[in-house]
Amino acid sequence: MSIRNLSYLFNPASVAVIGASGRPGSVGATVLRNVLEGGFKGEIYPVNPKYDELQGVKCYRHLHDLPHAPDLAVICTPPVTVPGIIRALGKRGTHAAVVITAGMGVPDGEGVRLTQHMLDAARPQLLRILGPNCVGMLVPGIGLNASFAHTGALPGRIAFISQSGALVTAVLDWARSRGIGFSKFISMGESADVDFGDVLDYLASDPDTRSILMYVEDVRHARKFMSAARAAARSKPVMVVKAGRAPEAAKAAASHTGALAGSDLIYDAALRRAGMLRVLSTDDLFDAVETLARARPLHGERLAILTNGGGPGVMATDALIAAGGKLAELSPATLQKMDGHLPSTWSRGNPVDIIGDAPVERYRMAMQALLDSNDNDAILFIHAPTAIVPSAEIARALVPLIRDASRNVLACWLGADGVREARQLFGEAGIPTFDTPEEAVQGFMQIVQYRRNQMLLMQVPPALAEQPAPQRAAARKLIDAALAEGRTMLTEPESKQLLDAYHIPVVQTRVAADPEQAVACAEAIGFPVAVKILSPDITHKSDVGGVALDLEDGNAVRASAEAMRRRLQGAFPDARLSGFTVQAMARRPLAHELIVGVSTDPVFGPVILFGQGGTAVEVMSDSAIQLPPLNRVLARDLVSRTRVARLLQGYRNRPPADIDAICDTLMRISALVVDLDQVVELDINPLLADERGVIALDARVRIGPSRSDRLAIRPYPEELEEAIQWRGQDVLLRPIRPEDGEEHVRFFEALDPDDVRFRMFTRMRELSPSQLARMTQIDYDREMAFVAVRRRADGTSETLGVVRAIADPDNQQAEFAVIVRSDMKGHGLGSLLMNKIIDYCRSRGTGEIIGEALAHNRGLIRLVLGLGFEVRAGEHGDDTVTLRLPLTLPMHPAPD
Numbered sequence: 045m046s047i048r049n050l051s052y053l054f055n056p057a058s059v060a061v062i063g064a065s066g067r068p069g070s071v072g073a074t075v076l077r078n079v080l081e082g083g084f085k086g087e088i089y090p091v092n093p094k095y096d097e098l099q100g101v102k103c104y105r106h107l108h109d110l111p112h113a114p115d116l117a118v119i120c121t122p123p124v125t126v127p128g129i130i131r132a133l134g135k136r137g138t139h140a141a142v143v144i145t146a147g148m149g150v151p152d153g154e155g156v157r158l159t160q161h162m163l164d165a166a167r168p169q170l171l172r173i174l175g176p177n178c179v180g181m182l183v184p185g186i187g188l189n190a191s192f193a194h195t196g197a198l199p200g201r202i203a204f205i206s207q208s209g210a211l212v213t214a215v216l217d218w219a220r221s222r223g224i225g226f227s228k229f230i231s232m233g234e235s236a237d238v239d240f241g242d243v244l245d246y247l248a249s250d251p252d253t254r255s256i257l258m259y260v261e262d263v264r265h266a267r268k269f270m271s272a273a274r275a276a277a278r279s280k281p282v283m284v285v286k287a288g289r290a291p292e293a294a295k296a297a298a299s300h301t302g303a304l305a306g307s308d309l310i311y312d313a314a315l316r317r318a319g320m321l322r323v324l325s326t327d328d329l330f331d332a333v334e335t336l337a338r339a340r341p342l343h344g345e346r347l348a349i350l351t352n353g354g355g356p357g358v359m360a361t362d363a364l365i366a367a368g369g370k371l372a373e374l375s376p377a378t379l380q381k382m383d384g385h386l387p388s389t390w391s392r393g394n395p396v397d398i399i400g401d402a403p404v405e406r407y408r409m410a411m412q413a414l415l416d417s418n419d420n421d422a423i424l425f426i427h428a429p430t431a432i433v434p435s436a437e438i439a440r441a442l443v444p445l446i447r448d449a450s451r452n453v454l455a456c457w458l459g460a461d462g463v464r465e466a467r468q469l470f471g472e473a474g475i476p477t478f479d480t481p482e483e484a485v486q487g488f489m490q491i492v493q494y495r496r497n498q499m500l501l502m503q504v505p506p507a508l509a510e511q512p513a514p515q516r517a518a519a520r521k522l523i524d525a526a527l528a529e530g531r532t533m534l535t536e537p538e539s540k541q542l543l544d545a546y547h548i549p550v551v552q553t554r555v556a557a558d559p560e561q562a563v564a565c566a567e568a569i570g571f572p573v574a575v576k577i578l579s580p581d582i583t584h585k586s587d588v589g590g591v592a593l594d595l596e597d598g599n600a601v602r603a604s605a606e607a608m609r610r611r612l613q614g615a616f617p618d619a620r621l622s623g624f625t626v627q628a629m630a631r632r633p634l635a636h637e638l639i640v641g642v643s644t645d646p647v648f649g650p651v652i653l654f655g656q657g658g659t660a661v662e663v664m665s666d667s668a669i670q671l672p673p674l675n676r677v678l679a680r681d682l683v684s685r686t687r688v689a690r691l692l693q694g695y696r697n698r699p700p701a702d703i704d705a706i707c708d709t710l711m712r713i714s715a716l717v718v719d720l721d722q723v724v725e726l727d728i729n730p731l732l733a734d735e736r737g738v739i740a741l742d743a744r745v746r747i748g749p750s751r752s753d754r755l756a757i758r759p760y761p762e763e764l765e766e767a768i769q770w771r772g773q774d775v776l777l778r779p780i781r782p783e784d785g786e787e788h789v790r791f792f793e794a795l796d797p798d799d800v801r802f803r804m805f806t807r808m809r810e811l812s813p814s815q816l817a818r819m820t821q822i823d824y825d826r827e828m829a830f831v832a833v834r835r836r837a838d839g840t841s842e843t844l845g846v847v848r849a850i851a852d853p854d855n856q857q858a859e860f861a862v863i864v865r866s867d868m869k870g871h872g873l874g875s876l877l878m879n880k881i882i883d884y885c886r887s888r889g890t891g892e893i894i895g896e897a898l899a900h901n902r903g904l905i906r907l908v909l910g911l912g913f914e915v916r917a918g919e920h921g922d923d924t925v926t927l928r929l930p931l932t933l934p935m936h937p938a939p940d
Contacts, residue, residue: 046853047242048854049170049171050243050246057086057115058088058115059088059188060089060107060114061088062092062107062118063092063119064103066094066098072092073098076090076099079188080100081196091104093106108136114138115140116138117140119145121145123147123155126143127158130162130165140174141173142174143177144176145175145176148234159176172237174231174232176234177209179191179193179212180231182216182229183229184200184225184227185227191212195220198225199227202225202226202254202256203226203227203229203250203255204228206232207262211326212229218330224334227253228247239269242853244276245272245275248276254280256282256283257329258282258284263648266648266756267753267825275826277320278818281321281494283333284322310647310651312669313668313669316500317500317757321497331483335488335491336491338474339452340449345370346371346372346373347485348394348414348422349395349396350395350411350414350423350426351395351426352397352428353397353426354391354397359481360426360482360485363485369492372394374396375417377417379392379393385406386406386410394420400428408441408445411446415445423451424453424456424485425456426481429458438466439469443473447473452476452491454475454477454488455484456477456483457470503817505676505785508781508783510839511547514545514546514547519545519716519720520720522542522545526538526747527722533580535555535622536743537555539726543728543743546713548713550743551739552627553628554625557624562605562624566595566601567598569626572595573601574593574629575592575604575608580622581619582612582619588615589607590611590612630739630741632739636691636734637656637731638706638729638733639653639667640710644754649755650754652670654682654683656687666687672759673714673757676711676783679706679707683703700735701734706738709728722748722750723745724748725746727744728742729743759824764779775834775844777831777832779828780829785820788846791843792811794865795863799863803861822848828848830847830884831843845865845868845873845877846877848861849885855888857890864877879911882911882929895908895928896918896924896925897927905925911929914928916928
């Protein structure tokens with residue numbers, strides 16, 4: 045990932061249009077006209093050997109004729125010319141180019157070759173390229189329209205990024221007609237160089253951008269995209285329209301999971317994990333950004349509905365419940381307050397129907413009562429025009445109340461001419477306003493879903509309990525042996541051995557070569573048993589009558605096995621029969637049949653699926669997907685997003701299932717897929733779950749060659765753990781984990797106020813939930829924090845010190861911070877932590893480590909001087925100093 049030189053792309057001082065033309069309707073003529081008429085204040089250089097002047101501006105015949113190297117070049121020439129132009133621009137000193145030229149991304153030999161030559165030409169000078177085959181880009185704040193779009197863009201605070209050129213022009217039209225402005229408007233084209241990850245990284249810290257909208261067709265570099273998306277979504281709203289929602293035909297797969305985990309569901313999971321909000325249409329996209337831009341912090345999800353008509357209130361309620369929302373329940377105190385001012389025929393519940401003849405004061409009183417109440421977290425106001433009171437009068441009475449409110453109020457003015465002025469008054473007051481109750485509810489649910497996604501980013505999972513370590517060596521040996529035999533599927537017994545290696549409960553299973561051995565296995569296990577065929581050529585055994593359950597004696601086992609063999613030979617004479625599996629019957633009549641699985645997406649790599657299992661799993665289609673790695677918070681969220689989750693809470697004579705055991709299984713599957721890069725697909729179906737826990741009845745695993753870096757999110761880097769001796773004690777230096785949240789709070793509370801001020805540059809009494817999440821839930825691909833921990837007498841771990849470094853997207857600089865528990869200072873722990881982070885940054889190729897400290901933080905200054913840092917006066921006068929360690933220099937030893 046890189047944002048190098050993107051400032052020249054999005055904020056250039058000069059622009060050259062290469063291939064500018066005088067031919068009406070040509071791309072070169074359109075781009076030049078847009079650049080000239082957009083209001084750009086910098087120098088503009090048309091370049092074309094055929095002209096001396098174009099559109100009243102001097103035209104240059106060749107690049108070497110330009111008086112200065114342009115910051116940005118917009119290229120509109122034929123594909124074959126582009127690599128040479130890029131090479132010449134780079135040598136001249138240009139830092140960025142927009143390649144509008146089409147035809148270079150065509151997947152034929154010539155198109156691929158020209159694109160690679162273009163990238164090779166740009167690389168020596170780090171010239172950044174947007175495109176090729178793009179519409180261009182607009183930066184309205186500086187009057188730059190470097191595109192061939194038919195219209196310009198208004199200035200605003202929204203950044204729009206699109207892979208579709210056609211959508212670019214359509215959205216420009218749409219937004220301009222509605223007065224919606226943009227900070228950046230970017231057509232990505234083929235993304236040969238600058239891609240989604242780069243642009244998101246730039247926009248995340250762009251002060252002119254308040255929110256980001258994206259139209260996505262595909263993602264090519266999943267880990268880069270996820271890192272950039274998660275960073276951007278933590279700082280500002282990011283909303284996405286993902287094309288390609290139509291269900292695809294079920295692909296041929298070796299597992300139910302492979303068939304269920306469609307690519308669109310995987311994109312859903314990825315966007316959710318990144319903290320983004322996915323919407324389904326362009327209209328929804330802009331509704332969402334307008335709503336979220338105006339929304340106040342949402343502290344809950346209970347919606348109160350205030351209306352002057354029962355029908356619209358019912359429509360809104362139906363839409364809310366269908367979308368998974370929560371209708372607020374009015375308290376007796378609120379009802380009593382309403383009773384004192386409303387007619388006896390009012391609804392006495394939520395929705396609050398104040399009746400169609402309501403005067404202005406009734407509206408004002410009802411709204412104030414709901415705003416004063418603690419019963420709701422947001423209010424939806426719905427008004428149908430009447431002849432009693434002009435709608436504009438109602439709007440004027442309500443605007444002051446809503447504008448000063450601490451909670452969100454959304455509005456729906458039903459009708460057209462009769463409510464136009466009222467709608468305008470609400471719009472000018474910044475109140476999200478919609479045309480229909482359903483649209484208003486959808487707007488509210490967008491706020492709710494965005495809040496849920498953000499809360500998922502911020503939730504701190506509980507501390508990890510002691511768990512037996514997985515038997516990784518045995519699992520790898522099992523897979524390697526199968527691959528050595530040329531197999532891509534593990535047998536059912538092998539699959540269960542693999543699960544057992546990761547401590548996932550499995551039913552006792554044995555393998556028999558023939559019916560007689562099956563009888564012997566059954567007698568050893570104990571009746572009743574189940575018998576299944578064992579064939580490398582049969583994926584779903586029940587489809588061929590290859591499963592027999594509840595066999596009570598040896599005769600039943602023998603007869604069932606022989607019958608299976610006959611059925612297989614008759615239906616699939618070429619199928620190989622390796623034998624039979626015999627397993628104990630799990631007597632859990634009230635257990636739920638679940639499915640847990642793994643599928644591998646070509647873009648995002650392994651994904652984990654959970655849902656309702658059984659033989660009709662694909663028909664029921666009740667499942668949810670999450671990207672690994674999982675912690676307990678993410679595992680619970682995955683379970684909660686299925687319909688079966690409600691059944692697991694218990695009903696009628698079924699007690700609640702052990703959700704913790706289900707989550708343990710999901711986390712162990714996550715660990716398995718992180719550890720074993722040869723696992724391609726995995727199914728546990730069914731996984732029985734009841735109040736006693738879980739047990740896997742059937743499992744199948746597909747394997748393949750190793751694939752490095754296949755995970756879209758880098759997992760916990762266990763290889764960086766280091767056990768050391770410090771003051772005669774065993775101390776572990778390891779990367780921080782999300783589960784360290786509770787201990788991190790205790791560590792912070794043990795710090796002296798002055799130590800907190802030295803670290804935070806301000807006095808703080810406690811960490812906010814968002815600060816705690818940012819400190820413990822880090823992206824290991826971009827930043828690192830090492831904690832020094834030691835074991836307490838009760839077996840729990842305590843944190844003694846923390847060091848962290850956050851690298852810029854180009855890995856040129858990493859900003860560090862270090863703090864040691866106040867009662868542990870002065871014993872060399874800070875040096876140990878600093879050496880750990882320095883070694884780590886050097887191993888990643890980081891250019892330098894930098895930091896800032898208060899000038900009177902003498903302990904830290906003394907520490908870093910001993911490690912070879914340069915210490916200079918800071919930018920903020922005498923109060924601060926800057927610290928810098930170039931990592932190309934040899935590291936100095938730490939003082940004793």
